[in-house]
Amino acid sequence: MGIVAGIIAASAAVSAGTSVYSTVQANKANKQANAAADEQKRKQDKLLADAKAQQDQAAVTDRANAARDKARAKQAAAAAGAGGRQSTIVSGPLGVTGQNNTQPKTLLGV
Secondary structure, three states: OHHHHHHHHHHHHHHHHHHHHHHHHHHHHHHHHHHHHHHHHHHHHHHHHHHHHHHHHHHHHHHHHHHHHHHHHHHHHHHHHHOHHHHHOOOEOOEOOOOOOOOOOOOOOO
């Protein structure tokens, strides 16, 4: 029975070694899975931050465009109010009616 006991003991040792190896491998795989999950979480957070930054930039651009359009409209209204040539004509089709606003010439040095 000594041989049988030796074989059983060796078999138990191999089985125990296999269990230890399996546990070590499982722990290693678990660490790798956690590292991969952390990396994915980091990438997702970066994508969310980038999307938020793009939304903020779009909002700033929209406000700037609205301000630009408002300024252009104000400038166009001011230009339309300026009138140009038509606003400088004071007389009608018959010319100036009424008194002339002229004074006689003054001699200087007399």
